[in-house]
Structure formats: C-alpha cells, structure tokens
Amino acid sequence: MIISSMAKNGAILTAFALITTGAVTLVQQFTAEKIAIQEKKQLQGLLHQVLPQSAYDNELYLDCTHVSAPELGPNDSYTVYRARKQGEVIALVMQSTAPNGYSGNIDILSAIYPNGTVAGVRVTKHNETPGLGDKVEPKRSDWIHSFANEQVLNADDSRWAVKKDGGMFDQFTGATITPRAVVGTVKNTVLYAQDNFKTLAQATNSCAIGASS
Known part of the structure; x- marks a missing residue:
C-alpha cells in the first residue's frame, strides 16, 4: 500500500x-x-539618433563587424555598424567605452564620417551620479548634442577637451570627470575610425542574417 x-x-x-x-x-x-x-527597435532607435536615417539606404543594424581595440575601451569586442549609400560606406557607427567615468564605465555610441566629422553621439549605459553626471543623457541636458558636426583634426587636436582643460566642450557644474571621460573616448574613437575606416568598411559582415557573431 x-x-x-x-x-x-x-x-x-x-x-x-x-x-x-x-x-x-x-x-x-x-x-x-x-x-x-x-x-x-531599441537598437534602431539609437542608431537613428546618432545618424539620420536619410543619410544611408541599407539596414544599418544588419551590417556590422566586431573589433577589439584599446582605443575603444577595455571590452573584448565592440560592434561597428556600417552606413551605406548605394553600396558605399559613408559612415561608421561605433561602440566604445570610457573606463574613467566618475562611477565606472560609460558606454558610448558614435557615428563618424571618413573625414573625422562626428554625426552624433549617445551614451547608452552609465552609472553616473543623478543630477550631475547623468547630464550626458539627452533627456537631462543638451550637452551630448555638442558633438554633432565637430571634427577631430588629429591626435593633437587640443580643442577636444572640456573647457576647464582648455578645450571646447562644457563641463558640468560640480562634475568634470564625466564629460572629460566622454570627450576623451569619443576623440579616441574618431581617430581609430579614421585610421581604420577602409579596413572596417571592407570587413566581413557579422550582423547579416545567418551570420555567426
């Protein structure tokens, strides 16, 4: 039983x-x-924020390569999206990380033209102090828009710094570390994009449907 x-x-x-x-x-x-x-949808939204959809005619999120470079930050791999117009790569949209934020890593997405001109920048992830460092978010301030249409002339371009360091970008009241970290990383990302534009444009597509990442 x-x-x-x-x-x-x-x-x-x-x-x-x-x-x-x-x-x-x-x-x-x-x-x-x-x-x-x-x-x-979230990825497409971010991509459209840094690079106008009218600038390219391909499915941007389906055209990318992955790279590992200290210029982009400490991560093992970063995604580089290729914006094309009639088949020609006209801009790169690149992930990077500022490791020296006030509260740790700051993840960044930057759209860059071949001549080193920035189309747009967005911070995609951060842990900065609310009311201070979080002004990198477009909903908190217009500061992140100050990168649009700015060009990095060369590695010694001293304009690419916060005003406290003699550059052209505003710092935040009570928070200089955060904008300094973002400006420095965007500058390094632009320089890397310029130096490697052709190689990145011609690299095998890692984001095509069926492609292994």
Whole structure:
C-alpha cells in the first residue's frame, strides 16, 4: 500500500515537472521573439539618433563587424555598424567605452564620417551620479548634442577637451570627470575610425542574417 502510494506520488510529481518544464519552454519561445523585436527597435532607435536615417539606404543594424581595440575601451569586442549609400560606406557607427567615468564605465555610441566629422553621439549605459553626471543623457541636458558636426583634426587636436582643460566642450557644474571621460573616448574613437575606416568598411559582415557573431 505504501509502495503504491509512493509510486503514485512519484508519478504525479514527474507529470507536474514535465508540465512545468513544457510551460516554461513555451513561455520562453513565445516571449523570445517579442524580446528580440523590442531589442531590435531599441537598437534602431539609437542608431537613428546618432545618424539620420536619410543619410544611408541599407539596414544599418544588419551590417556590422566586431573589433577589439584599446582605443575603444577595455571590452573584448565592440560592434561597428556600417552606413551605406548605394553600396558605399559613408559612415561608421561605433561602440566604445570610457573606463574613467566618475562611477565606472560609460558606454558610448558614435557615428563618424571618413573625414573625422562626428554625426552624433549617445551614451547608452552609465552609472553616473543623478543630477550631475547623468547630464550626458539627452533627456537631462543638451550637452551630448555638442558633438554633432565637430571634427577631430588629429591626435593633437587640443580643442577636444572640456573647457576647464582648455578645450571646447562644457563641463558640468560640480562634475568634470564625466564629460572629460566622454570627450576623451569619443576623440579616441574618431581617430581609430579614421585610421581604420577602409579596413572596417571592407570587413566581413557579422550582423547579416545567418551570420555567426
């Protein structure tokens, strides 16, 4: 009788486990597509913020390569999106990281033309102090827009610094470290893009449908 009851309970538990596992799998399959669509929309939104959609005619998020370079930051890999017009790469949209923010890493997305002119910049992730360092966000201030249409002339271009250091970019009241970190990293990213533009433009596409990253 006891053995029979144990077997019955075991069968119930097994069935429950199978049903639960199946339900979780179905939920994951059902939500995975929605999550992927949402992530795609967020990525497209960011790409459009740094580079006007009218500037290119390809699916920007589906045309990229991955690079590892100390000029871009400490991460093992960064994504570089290629904006094309009639097949020609007219701009690069590059990920980078400022490792010297006041509260740690600051992730950045920069759109750069071949001549070193910046189309736009956005901070995509940071842990900077609310009310001070978070002014890198466009909803907090217009500061991030000050990069648009600015050009890095060369590695010694002293204009690419905050005004406190003799440059042309404003610092934040009570927070100089954050803008200094962003300006320096964007400058390094632009220089890297210029030096490697042709190589990055011709690299194998890592973001095409079916491509392995």
